[in-house]
Amino acid sequence: MSKLISSVSPHFFTHRTTRTIMIDVIIALMPALTASAVIFGWRSLLIVGVCAASCVISEFLFEKLCKRENTAGDLSAVVTGMLLAFNLPVTIPVWQAVFGSIVAIIVVKQLFGGIGQNFANPAITARIVLMTAFSGTMTHWTAPVLPHDAVSSATPLAAAAKGIKESMPPYLELFLGNHSGCLGETCALALIIGGAYLLIRRVISWHTPVAFIGTVALMSLFCGRDVLYQVMSGGLLLGALFMATDYSTTPHTKWGKIIFGIGCGLLTVLIRFWGNLPEGVSFSILLMNILTPYITKLTRVKPLSGGVKA
C-alpha cells in the first residue's frame, strides 16, 4: 500500500481560490466593458486589452527576474489592467496605457511585495501618475459614438462644476452612461449590476460601498447639489464598488470598512465641490489607502477571551 498522507487538520477546504475570486471580479466588470464598447466604440476594447495584457506580462517578467513564485495565473493582474483601463479616456495613446500598466504592476504592486502586500491600489495610483504626467491626453474627452443630447463633450461633472446647465446630460443618459468620461465609469447601470454580482457572490461586503456612496449623497444633499447627479457621474460607482473594496489596500473589519467609506466620501465631496479638480474619487481612495493600517488597528476586534459570568 502506498504511504498515507499525514497533515495538520483541517482536511476539507473551500473551493474558492484567489483565481476564482479574480474570475468573479472579471465577470462583474463585463457589463461595464460591454457598455463602454457600445458607448465609445471598439477602441475601448483595445485599451482594456492592452492594459490587461501589459499588466500580466509585467507581472510575469518581473517575477521571473526576481525569481519569485509566478502569480500571473491568479488573474489579479488582469483585474488591475481592466480597472486601470476603465479609469482612462478612450482616446489615450496606447503607449501611455502600457506605461500606466507597468507602473501599476511593478512600482505599486510588485515592489511592495506582490499580491496582498501593496498598500496603495495599483490601478488608482497608476491613473494618478498618468494624470500628472500626461494631463493633456488624460483629460481629452470625446463624446460617445451613440447619438446623445449633450452639446459639448465635457464630462458631466466638469459641466456641473462649471454650471453649464445645457451640457449636463439628463438622468437617463447618465444612468445608461451615454456621456463622456473615462471608458468604464460612465454606465451606472452596468456598474451596479457588476457590484450586485460581487455582493451576491460575497466577494465584497456592502459596508464600504454603502458608506462611500451614502456619504457623497448626504453631503450633496447638505450642500444643495443634485444628489442623483453626484452619485451617478464621475468615477464614484466604479471607485466605490470595485476599487474601495480591494482587499489588501482597505481595512478588513466591519467598522474599518465603514470608516474607510465615509472618509472616501468626505474627501471626494471636498475635492469635487471645493477643489480644483472636477473629480476626486481616485485621490480620496489613495489617501484613505494610506490611512488603512491605522484604521485597521483602531477597529481591531477583541478576541473572545471571556472573563466573568454573564
Added chain:
Amino acid sequence: MRLHGIKIPHKKNTAGIAPVELPIPSRVRIPMSMHIGRTSKVIVKKGDTVKVGQLIGQAEGFVSSDIHSSVSGTVEKIDEMITAGGDRVPCVSIVSDGRQEMYEGIKPPAVDDFDSFVKAVRQSGAVGLGGAGFPSFVKLGVDDLSRIDAVVINAAECEPYITSDTRTMIDKGGYVFKGIEAIKKYMGIRHFIIGIENNKREAISVMQELAGKTDGVGVRVLPSLYPQGSEKVLVYNTMKRIIPKGGLPLDIGVIVTNVTTLAFIAEYLEKGIPLVSKCLTVDGSAVKEPKNVIAPIGMSISDLIEAAGGLKNEPAKVMYGGPMMGITVPSMDEPVLKNTNAVIFMDSREAAPPKTTPCISCGACADHCPLRLDPRAIARAYKTDDGEELEKLCVDLCMECGCCAFVCPAHRPLVQTNKLGKLRLREYHDELKAQKEKEQKERETKAEKEKKTAQKGEVSHE
C-alpha cells in the same frame, strides 16, 4: 453578539443506519494513553490470561484513566507505540481466544452518594468520547458542587461524516436520560441543556420526547454552523457565557459533557461493563459501505475496515475523527482508541492538498473565526518572531477548529501556523521568566557588592 462559523458539507451518510457489531479481531493493541493526562500503568504481563472488562492499565496521578481489556485471551507482548500526539507509551497486545468471556468481577457498581458516583465513573474508564478524551471522573469530580448550576450536553456533532452521537441519541436515548437522572441525584444539579444541530431531525425528536418527561431538561436546536460543537461555542450559544482564556467551563459554573459519554456512564451504572468497545462512524470517499460500527478498543484500523465492508478506492489519507479536526494516522496498523468517534478514509482525490498561494489579505479568516482571532496577523507575528504581538493577538485562545484554514482562498496553512505560534508564545513566556530571574539575581549580587564595599569603607575608616 453572534459567533462566526462556517457552512460546510454535512455528509451525514450514516445517520439513518443502526450500528453493526463487528466480529472480534484476532488481536488487539491497547495503548496506555487514550486520554488527556498521565499514561496509565500496565498491570498485566506477558502470558497472562485476561477477560473482557478486566483492568489492564491503572490510572496514575490525578488526571488519568483506567484501561480494560476489550477481548478475552492472552497477553502476547507489552511494547511501545507512538501516539498521534507523538508520545511513546506502553501498549498491551492481546491475542483473542474468540470466546469473549466476561471478567468475573463485573457487576453494577454500588453507588449511593457523590463520592461513590465519581468512583464508579473512574472505574468505568470513561473519557470524553466526543474526541477530547478528558477523563470523565476528573470532570465530574468537582470540589465545590455549589459552583455548578448547569450541565450542557454536547450533541451538536458538527463535523462532517460523523454520526455516532446521533446514533447514541436514537438508539440509546434512554441511557442519556438515565445519565441525567444520575447527575441530578448524586451531584444535585437541576438544569440541563442538550445542544443539537438542526440537521439531526430524528435525534432531536427522540430527545424532545424524553425531555418532555423529565424536569429541568431543555433541548436546544442550534443552526448547523461549524464549529457548533466546540466547547466554547456551544457554551456561548446555549448559556451566553464565555469561557475565560485558559479556563474551563467550570470557571463559569458549567459542566460540558458529550452525549455519548453520558449515555455510557449511565449504562455502566446499570451493567458494570467498563469502556471496552466503541460505536464509531466509518466513512469517507474510499469506503465501500459507510456505516456505524461497534468495534472493540484496540482493533487495528485495517481489521476495522475489512470487517466493515472494505475499501473501494486506495486510501490516501486516514484519520481519527472528522475532516475538520481529525488527526491523520501514519499507518493502518493504528488501533481504535477510546475517544475515536469516527475513522475517515479519504481517497487521493478527496485528500489532495489544495495549492497554497500568497495571502491576498482578504480578511476571510478573521471574518470566520468563532473566537474573533485574526489568523493573518498571527501568521505575520509568527513570521517576524514577535512574541509580544502573539500574546496580544491571543494565539493561545485558538481552538484549532480550522474555520480560518477552511475559508482561506489562498489556502494558507493557518491552523499549523497557529500551533507553531502557540509554541512560540510559550517560549516567549519562558524567556520573559528567565530574564526576570536574571535581573533579580543581578540586583541581588549588586546589592551584596554594595554592602561589601560599604563594609570595606567602614573598615578602612577605622
